[in-house]
Structure formats: structure tokens, C-alpha cells
Amino acid sequence: MTKLRVGWHREHFLSPLLQYAAADQGSTFELVECPGGTGEMQVKFREGEIDICIALTDALIAGLANGQTAYKLVGRYIKSPLRWAIITGKESKYNSVNDLKGTTIGISRPGSGSQVMASVLSMQEGWSEAEQPKFKVNGQFKPLRDSVNSGETSVFLWEWFTTKPYVDSGEVRFIGSVYTPWPCWSIAALPSAPSSALKTFLSTLETYVNNFNSPSSRSGPAVDFVVDTFKQQREDVVEWLESVKYEDTLAEVSEKVVSDTLNILEKAGVVKTPAEGWKIDTFVNTDVAKLI
Template sequence: MKTVKIAGVPEHFNLPWHLCIEGGEFEQAGIDLQWTNIPEGTGKMCQMLRNGETDMAVILTEGIVKDIVGGNPSSIVQVYVESPLIWGIHVAAASNYKTITDLEHTKVAISRYGSGSHLMAYVNARNQNWNTEQLQFETVNTIDGAVEALTHGVADYFMWERFMTKPLVDKGVFRRVADCPTPWPCFVIAVRNTFLEENFQTVDLILDIINNTTVDFKDIPSIDRTLASKYHQKSEDIQEWLSLTKWSQKPLEENVLNKIQNQLFDLKIIDKKGTFATIVKAV
């Protein structure tokens, strides 16, 4: 049995992995796939890949591209979710901020530097024609930390996946003032280079198993009810999310990587661009 460590956020996008693990599909293939939930998100997973704490990660595209360009010895082996991530822009429900323009000179809560919540704050600022060099950040680690920071006025707004954050909106903790979709496929699968070189066939097998599940994921009977129950969502919200979400079974294409790197470079998030061969590995 080959042990493989994989990390991902505890969100509805990753239910296919849990179904495969619970169904024994990896085990039948001789793989002990050990999943770790990372509520801190992409910045933490980049660190784990660098430190060898995980072999693989299901990770936000912009975050891992930035980190590989910055020296993370890992590669993207596949796009996992092709559709954009819809980032909700949230404020404390009791705050005086009513529209996105009210947030221009305020402080944004981020899970950590290099995370999606950090990088997408730049994308949003560019969309609004704000001065990206004047953005102010408060590190909050998790969504619970964001609740604390926004409620007590330590930070003013927080960008997080819209549907996962909606229960907090429904409870009157947050108010959503706008959305900011990613201009690229949102999740990819990344692997440490040394692990990939030594376990190429195992990684290939893992991708085959997960792809067989994601290709028909929406057709699983009552999958909307399963998701709603597991992730504490309303059925109608899950149904909307499913209609907007498209999983992928394909590699990241060079023109898409170029588009991502060009935007990150223009936003001064990266100061150089990596080659396709150093960022993406075919499996």
C-alpha cells in the first residue's frame, strides 16, 4: 500500500475526493490516500508543499502559480475545477459599508499572504480602478478569524468563496456587497516535484480515480442534498452552485497559464514569469 498525503480546503468542491476515499477506490488501487483539511487555505498549502508536509494539494490556481514562480519545487499536473471561483466581498452586517466603492481605502482581512483572499484583493482593486499599492491587509488565518476581525473593526472586508460564506450572511454575521469571479480556472492539482518523479504512476492512478468521479459527479442521485447536509448549506444555494461549477479532467493549457501570469505580473504579485515547462508537468 502506497501512502500519499494530500491537502485541500474543507469545502464542497472537494467532496469527490472524500467519496472516493470513503468508497475505498484508492485503497483498491493500493493507495492509502491521507486527506488533510486546511481551513487556512492556499497560503498554508503552499507552505506544506515546500516543507514536504503534503505530497499533493488541491489548490487555488493563482496561489500555486505565484508560489512556483517564487521557488516552490512543485508542479501543476491538472486543472481540477475549470469554472471560476466566485469570491463574495463581505463586510460585517452592522457596518456602514453599503457598496463596493465604500471599501476603497479600507483594510481587507486575508487568511495569509499568498492566499487567494490576498491575491484576489488585488484583482478586485484593479477591477475597481483602485490604487493597488495602497491596499492594507490584516492576516486572520481562517474564516472564523475573519468573523472576529470584521465584527470588532480590526478589518473592514473579507473575500471568500461566496457559497461557503453564505450561511454567515444568512445568520446576519456578514453582509455581501459584491462578487468578484476569478478570471481563470479556480482549482488545480499540484504535486511536489520529488514525489512526482518517484511516484509518477501512482499520481497518474490518483488522477484517473478522481477524474472518473468528477466527470459524473453532478449525476450522483441526491448529490445536492448530500452537499447541503455536509456543508451546512441551503439546497437552493447548492443547486445554484452546482449549476455554475464545472470540474475538469484536463491539464492546464499554456495559453491559460500565460493569461494568469500576465495578470499576476501586471498586478506586481509576481516580479518574473516562469516557463510552462517549470510550472506544468504532464502526467
Template sequence: MKTIKIAGVPEHFNLPWHLSIDNGDFASENIDLQWENVPEGTGKMCQMLRTGETDIAVILTEGIVKDIVAGNPSKIVQIYVQSPLVWGIHVAEKSKYNSLADLENTKAAISRLGSGSQLMAYVNAGNQGWNTDNLQFEIVNTIEGAVQALTDGTADYFMWEHFMTKPLVDQGIFRRLGDCPTPWPCFVIAVREEILNNHPETIRTILKIINKKTNIFKDIANVDQTLSAKYNLKVADVQQWLAATEWSQKPLTKEMLNKVQNQLFQLRIIDKLGTFEEIVKAI
């Protein structure tokens, strides 16, 4: 049995992995796929890839591109979710801020440096025409940390996935001032180069299994009920999210990588462009 460690956020996008693990799909191919939930998100998973704490990460596209350009010894092997990630822009329910324009020159709560919540704050600032040099950040690690920071005023707004944050909006803890979709496919699968070089067939098998699952995921009986129960979401919200979400079984193209890198460079999130071969590996 070959042991492979995989990391991802504890969110609805990753239910196909859990179903495949629980169903024994990987074990039947002699693979012990050990999943670790990482509520801290992309910045933490980049660190885990660098240190060998995980072999694979299901990770935000912009975050892993940035970190590979900065020296992370990993490669993107495939797109996982083709559709954009819709980031809700949230303030505390009693906040004095009532529009996105009000948030200019205020402080964003982020899970950690290099996280999607930080990178998307730059994207949102670019969309709004703000000076990104004036962005300020408060590291809060998790959604729970963001609730505390916005409630006590150590941060002013927080960007996180629309539907995973919606229960906090429904409970009157957050108010959502708007949404900011990623201008690219939101999740990719990244693998440490050491694992790619030494166990390419194992990685191919893992991708084959998960691609089979994501291809039929929306057709699984009562999948909306399963998602609702597991992630504490309303069934109606799950159905809306499912309708807007498209998984992928395809590699990241050079054109899409260029789009991601060019925008990150324009926003000064990266200071150089990596080559396609440095970032992506087809297996």
C-alpha cells in the first residue's frame, strides 16, 4: 500500500475526495490516500508542500502559482474546479461600512500571508480602482478568527467563499457588501516534484479516480442533502452553488496560466513571470 498525503480546505468543493476515500476507491488501487483538512487555507498548504508535510494540495490557483514562482518545488498537474470561486466581501453586522467604496484604505482580515484571502483583496482593490499600496492586513488564521477580528474591530472586512460564509450572514454576524469572483478557474491540484518524479503512476491513478468521481458528482443521489448536512449549509444554497460550480478533469493551459500570472504581476503580487514548464506538469 502506497501512502500519499493530501491536503485541502474543509469545504464543499472537496466532498468528491471524501466520498472516494470513504468508498475505498483509492485503497482498491493499493493507495492509502491520507486527507488532512487545512482550515487556514492556501498559505498554509503552500508551506506544507514546501516542507513535505503533504504530497498533494487541492489549492487555490492564484496562491500556488505565486508560491511556485517564489520557489515552491511543486507543479500544477490539473485543474480541479473550472468555475470561478465567488469571494463574498464581508463586514461585521454592526459595522459602519455600507458599500465596497467605504472599504478603501481600511484593514482586511486574512487567513495568513500569501493566502487566497490576501491575494483576492488585491484583485478586489484592482477592480475598485484603489491604490493597492494602501492595503492593510490583519492575520486571523481561520473563519473563527475573522469573526473575532471583525467583531472587535481589529479588522474591517473579510473575503471568503460566498456560500461557506453565508451561515454567518444568515445569523446576523456578518453583512455581505458584495462579491468578487476569481477571473480564472479557482482550484487546481498541485503535487510536490519529488512525488511526481518518484511515483508518477500513483499520481496518475489518483487523478483518474478523482476525475471519475467529479465527472458524475452532481448526479449522485441526494448529493445536495449530503453537502447540506456535512457543511452546515441550507439545501437551497447548496443547490444554487451546485448549479454554478463546474469541476474539471483537464490540465491548466498555457493561455490560462498567462492570464493568472499577468494579473498577479499587474497587481504586484509577483515580481516575475515563471515559465509554463516551471509551474505546470502534464502527467
């Protein structure tokens, strides 16, 4: 049986995957950590270093719309929006979103969620062409935090609860947040990866997702797992669990979600609709995922 290489990022959303990995013990898949987030996973797809990943919906769709062919969507994962924190240095001069016009914003990689959501923020705020931010690639989470403290960048955007411990410790500050206007996490895979192995992986992961997401788990064990694994404050984990909604069925992709996300990304200047329009098979591997 083919052992899958699964790209992931160290975030509490991936708790069911970690529980699955602990039970699997490397017999059917291995985890490949990608500290640079979805942008790093896209690079690893192109270089053939991962077979499947759980990553940000917007960045995956934007990559496909902008010509990436190394992966396609094979499933869905989280149905709720993602809360992106707007993060600045502990002693920076930036205190509100309005202060960020025309500044240099840190991103992990070109095409990453951190860049896409900075563009969405600009669109939502109605900034003019002259007020558009510039971007500086800083790679992983630690260099991004260092960059706002050195003044090299004004802010960067990252998931709220992942960043909160660094705010609590006084390393960085929040000056706002922005929510994704789409379900925040999806699953993508190499088109060349064996469909049978992908389906088996998704089916088993679905069991772990549903167990983690059950009322009995949410009332205690899920909180304990996130606190112990990610060293977050219990009250933050409880707040996060109250807001997050997992998908019940993973091996499906909604055409409406793809279409709606593309429309918003185009308004934000991230993608451009081709003359012939979008074709769903550009985005979805229907040998694995059912279109709904």
C-alpha cells in the first residue's frame, strides 16, 4: 500500500489529524510539517514532497486559478470562517487598520493565505490604488513576528488563537481582525496520488474529525487535547471550539464555495477570470471528491 505524505501546519484545527497519526503510527501515512503554511505546502506539491494536505481554502483556490497544476481539491474540512488577527510589533507606531494604508505587510509566501487575506482586508477597507500595501516575504511565523518588532513591516496576518499566546506574553500586539468570507480549510492532493489511498485516508480521517467534533468530546477531551498539544490557554480553546464548525463529510467539494471564493478573490485583485470562464475540473479531482 502507498504511504501518503501529508502536509500540515501546526494549528489546533488539525487536532483530529494528529489523533489519527498517533493511532496510525506511520503505517499508512507520514506527516510533513510545513511551518510556512499553505504557501509552503504549494511549493512542496510542485516539488513532489507531499501527496495531500489540509490547507487554507482561499490560498488553494487562488493558486489553482493562477495556473498551479501540482494539486487539486479533493475534499473539505472546516465549514466556518477563519479569524485572522492583524498583528503588529509590541512598540510599533501602528494602532489601527487605518494606519496600514500604503505600508509594507509581512507575508509567509507569495499566494499564501497571509497575502490573500491582506488583499481582502484592503478590499473591505476600500483602499485606493495609491493606498494598497506592499508585501515582504518573511517565510515562517517567527520571522514574521520579528519583522513587525524590527519595524521592517507594519503588520502581518495570522490565525487569531495561534497568535494569542504571543500577545499574552507581550511579544506582539493585535490591532484588529478580519474573517474569511468562505469556509476556511480544504483538502488538496497531487492528481497523480493513488485515488484509492486518498479515499481511504479521507474516510478514516472523517471518523477522527467526527469523534473530535462530537458533543462529548467538545465538553472535555477535545479541550484537553488542544491545551496539552498546543499549549494554549483553556479559556481560549473553549472560545475557539464554540466558533469552529467541522465538516461531517470530507470527500466532497461544493461548486458554490469554489465559485463564491473566486468571485471575492477577483474583487480583491488576487485572481482574474479567463475569457472562457472558470471550469470546475481546473479545481477539483472528481476521481476522489464528489461535487455537490
